[in-house]
Amino acid sequence: MSAQQIEALETMVRARGVRKSYGSTEVLKGIDIDVMSGDVMCIIGPSGSGKSTFLRCINHLETIDGGWLEVNGHLVGYRRKGDKLHEMRPSEVAAQRRDIGMVFQRFNLFPHMTVLQNVCHAPVLVRKESRSSARAHARELLDRVGLADKAERYPSQLSGGQQQRVAIARALAMRPPLMLFDEPTSALDPELVGEVLDVMKGLARDGMTMVVVTHEMGFAREVASSVVFMDDGVVVEAGSPDQVIGAPQHARTRAFLSKVL
Amino acid sequence: MSTMTTTPRTIRSDGAMGDARDLEVVPLRHWGRWVAALLVGVFAAAFAVSLMNNPNLEWATVGDYLTKEFVLKGVAVTLMLTAVAMVIGTLGGVGIAIMRLSGNPVLRWSAWLFVWFFRGTPLLVQIIFWGFLAALYQRIQLGIPFTGWHLVDADTNTLVTPMVAAILALGLNEMAYAAEIVRGGIIAVDTGQDDAARALGLTGAQAMRTITLPQAMRVIVPPMGNETVTMLKSTALVSVIGGHDLLTAVQSVYAQNFKVIPLLVVAAIWYLAMTSVLSLGQYFLERRFGRGYASSSRPGVVSRWLGSRGVEGDAR
Numbered sequence: 198m199s200a201q202q203i204e205a206l207e208t209m210v211r212a213r214g215v216r217k218s219y220g221s222t223e224v225l226k227g228i229d230i231d232v233m234s235g236d237v238m239c240i241i242g243p244s245g246s247g248k249s250t251f252l253r254c255i256n257h258l259e260t261i262d263g264g265w266l267e268v269n270g271h272l273v274g275y276r277r278k279g280d281k282l283h284e285m286r287p288s289e290v291a292a293q294r295r296d297i298g299m300v301f302q303r304f305n306l307f308p309h310m311t312v313l314q315n316v317c318h319a320p321v322l323v324r325k326e327s328r329s330s331a332r333a334h335a336r337e338l339l340d341r342v343g344l345a346d347k348a349e350r351y352p353s354q355l356s357g358g359q360q361q362r363v364a365i366a367r368a369l370a371m372r373p374p375l376m377l378f379d380e381p382t383s384a385l386d387p388e389l390v391g392e393v394l395d396v397m398k399g400l401a402r403d404g405m406t407m408v409v410v411t412h413e414m415g416f417a418r419e420v421a422s423s424v425v426f427m428d429d430g431v432v433v434e435a436g437s438p439d440q441v442i443g444a445p446q447h448a449r450t451r452a453f454l455s456k457v458l
Numbered sequence: 459m460s461t462m463t464t465t466p467r468t469i470r471s472d473g474a475m476g477d478a479r480d481l482e483v484v485p486l487r488h489w490g491r492w493v494a495a496l497l498v499g500v501f502a503a504a505f506a507v508s509l510m511n512n513p514n515l516e517w518a519t520v521g522d523y524l525t526k527e528f529v530l531k532g533v534a535v536t537l538m539l540t541a542v543a544m545v546i547g548t549l550g551g552v553g554i555a556i557m558r559l560s561g562n563p564v565l566r567w568s569a570w571l572f573v574w575f576f577r578g579t580p581l582l583v584q585i586i587f588w589g590f591l592a593a594l595y596q597r598i599q600l601g602i603p604f605t606g607w608h609l610v611d612a613d614t615n616t617l618v619t620p621m622v623a624a625i626l627a628l629g630l631n632e633m634a635y636a637a638e639i640v641r642g643g644i645i646a647v648d649t650g651q652d653d654a655a656r657a658l659g660l661t662g663a664q665a666m667r668t669i670t671l672p673q674a675m676r677v678i679v680p681p682m683g684n685e686t687v688t689m690l691k692s693t694a695l696v697s698v699i700g701g702h703d704l705l706t707a708v709q710s711v712y713a714q715n716f717k718v719i720p721l722l723v724v725a726a727i728w729y730l731a732m733t734s735v736l737s738l739g740q741y742f743l744e745r746r747f748g749r750g751y752a753s754s755s756r757p758g759v760v761s762r763w764l765g766s767r768g769v770e771g772d773a774r
């Protein structure tokens with residue numbers, strides 16, 4: 198194996214020139230990003246800069262109009278034949294998404310299912326796990342996020358912070374090597390933010406590769422291996438938390454940080 | 459209480475309660491409601507008495523015919539027509555709704571065309587059309603077009619009996635309405651649900667079947683309950699093609715003995731009884747699909763009658 202191949206295997210997410218437009222407005226204008234296995238990358242930036250859109254491109258919830266994106270060494274949503282990229286069938290895209298966990302700003306728990314059913318649903322339906330092993334794993338994960346006693350509740354009976362922790366357990370149940378978080382604490386009351394961030398810090402300590410869109414600068418400084426500042430569809434600045442948050446080089450980064458810090 | 463010399467308002471609001479505790483709360487009395495109830499009760503009683511004493515209604519005859527075999531058979535046919543048409547209509551409607559929301563323009567437009575036609579023409583016309591299909595096509599042939607090969611080749615009148623025509627007419631018409639109701643229900647589900655399902659690796663069909671549709675049911679069930687009640691009464695329309703339903707049954711008897719009013723009262727009593735049972739079924743369906751939503755634990759009229767039980771999840 199050449200050094201190049203080893204490096205390729207250790208890169209969990211690799212984006213090159215990713216472009217995305219809605220109608221005539223270009224939302225992503227060529228994004229280059231590398232996330233190493235085991236890294237926590239925090240993406241920060243003003244509202245409307247394209248952070249959510251980029252995150253949704255990583256698991257192909259949004260199609261991209263230019264450039265390419267690899268997760269775990271596999272092109273997302275396309276297959277390369279010679280010089281051409283062929284669009285995958287929906288079922289193939291679905292299969293790729295199994296290995297990418299995603300946590301949303303508004304939790305998006307399934308309201309008609311209990312907490313346990315929420316967590317077990319995809320492993321049983323998609324990964325064809327047996328119901329009993331899926332349940333056992335789900336209870337383990339619920340314990341890990343501190344909600345072992347809420348397994349039989351419905352989402353509407355939980356606080357926002359508890360719902361978001363269930364959502365994290367639900368994503369982890371598919372045993373993904375990569376987790377995406379889109380502002381996981383923005384919809385929470387301030388006193389509930391900590392419990393969700395604690396779960397995420399635990400994940401980071403255990404070596405989970407994570408891409409986190411967040412406005413929590415404290416979390417970014419403490420946990421992130423790299424921070425990316427996006428504005429207007431481009432990566433303005435990327436580097437270690439100390440570089441980007443501590444000593445930003447660009448005026449736009451400084452202007453943004455002065456508002457959120 | 460207050461002397462009017464200084465800022466009386468402040469004194470009054472501070473002082474009205476004094477040091478009092480544990481005062482009895484007297485609910486607002488709704489005198490108007492009692493008066494209205496009394497008036498309605500009196501008029502209803504007077505109307506009931508006039509119905510009882512009206513010789514034209516021939517209550518004895520009504521009692522005789524209520525459980526006659528031809529009436530019960532008509533009731534059975536009406537129930538069967540309703541059930542089959544609703545099953546066809548609901549399943550087909552889900553299909554059409556999904557087609558209308560599909561990314562495939564061919565599916566989208568054919569579904570639109572279907573709804574446009576079957577919702578845009580009167581049900582009575584559709585029933586007559588199916589009933590007299592033989593006037594349009596004497597033989598029905600199913601096969602590969604332009605090759606002369608046929609899987610089915612039959613005389614229209616043997617294939618499309620009045621019963622088949624009735625089922626086709628009611629079922630296809632219901633499909634068009636159900637499609638719109640189901641589509642509304644699907645649209646009402648937050649798109650974040652589909653995002654979450656697909657992010658977990660579910661295929662579009664799996665997400666629709668296990669995440670979106672079950673939640674859409676909450677919106678779909680009440681109007682579909684309404685549709686079922688309407689359908690039950692619409693089956694009476696198939697009497698124009700001799701469909702053997704309840705209304706056809708009583709009509710064929712009063713055509714001979716001229717006891718029109720009593721026999722229509724018999725039919726009305728049965729229709730009322732059937733729609734009442736349907737309403738009860740709708741209540742239970744609504745409760746089933748309301749699981750996980752806060753409002754579903756509110757006791758309704760029926761649960762107060764039947765002795766209230768909480769929603770499963772709440773009890774634990």
Ligand SMILES: Nc1ncnc2c1ncn2[C@@H]1O[C@H](COP(=O)(O)OP(=O)(O)OP(=O)(O)O)[C@@H](O)[C@H]1O
Pocket residue numbers: 219224242243244245246247248249250251
């Ligand atoms: N489905 C869509 N159709 C049209 N425009 C869209 C759509 N989704 C997002 N946009 C636009 O794309 C731009 C980037 O949106 P995006 O949600 O990625 O921003 P963001 O950085 O996540 O912002 P926020 O911090 O507010 O979440 C915005 O201008 C938004 O209006």
Ligand SMILES: [Mg+2]
Pocket residue numbers: 248249250379380
């Ligand atoms: Mg966003």
